[in-house]
Amino acid sequence: MPELPEVETVRRGLEPHMDGAKLERVELRRADLRFPFGENFITSLEGQTITSVGRRAKYLQLDIDNNLVLIMHLGMSGSFRVEASSVAAQPGNFTLPKGVHEKHDHVIFHLREASGQPCRVIYNDPRRFGYMALIARSNLEDHKWFKDMGIEPIGNALDGAYLATKFQNKKAPLKSALLDQKMIAGLGNIYVCEALWRAGLAPTRQAKTLAQKSGKPTAMADRLSVHIRDVINEAIEAGGSSLKDHRQTDGSLGYFQHRFAVYDREGEDCLKSDCKGEISRMVQSGRSTFYCGACQK
DNA sequence: CCATGACCCTGTAAGC
DNA sequence: TGCTTACAGGGTCATG
Incomplete structure (x- = not known):
């Protein structure tokens, strides 16, 4: 499920429950996910308190009060659900009703x-x-997952000048360059397609065509940076996208998928006013690209 | 440096 | 109804 807006939506869902919470027990229902849990995973967490619930690109980062950071990546199909009591806790030994394990529940905090x-x-x-x-807090910046990571697509760092500089000598297709996490971290397949459509730029265009010889930002690079930020922010506000029934941590559905202009709309009409084109699908670096051949140049 | 494909794993939907 | 195939939001690695 996870591009940045979905991960941010998850973060916002977890924060009220996890920020300041004590990890009384950590239950692993198998020995690994994509990678094995570290040997000391459980013992390093149990009894500790979470001091913040953060996010960097598509990674959730929970600060633990023993100077470790719990990194969590949702891959393609990861999700969280929260089971909390709606009634105020009673003093003493109040506990939740026994939970029901669902298929593919792997970790329970x-x-x-x-x-x-x-x-x-x-x-x-x-x-x-x-x-x-x-990961030790002090090593986080140097860790392989983070040390070469690009800027966040929302926030002030992303602008036409940044794109123009980064893309200066890039022969790669614009779509591939935008998916490169070393440039902009957190952009994924869906929102790249959407941003390119909004900006009217062809996914096949060489990335370097956005950069001027002088190195100054072009109108195209400015336009693209604005549309990237807009589409990501709009998706976050909408609670992310609910593809394949992906839900937020409280079980509710995001609804940004209803606003996709190109993603998964192959054969349908282009939504740009005055454009008579229809949406096509092609494969770039092994992933589907959806675009309008008529208005994306 | 760049592009491509395989791979990790399971579920779903489409086609026969 | 069953079987087979293609495909899915991510990311890494090997190969040419």
């Missing part, structure tokens, strides 16, 4: 929320492309 309420956070991942790892 048994929490005591900052408020004192008991809570379970359950990670489910049919394809197991997701992963979790503990």
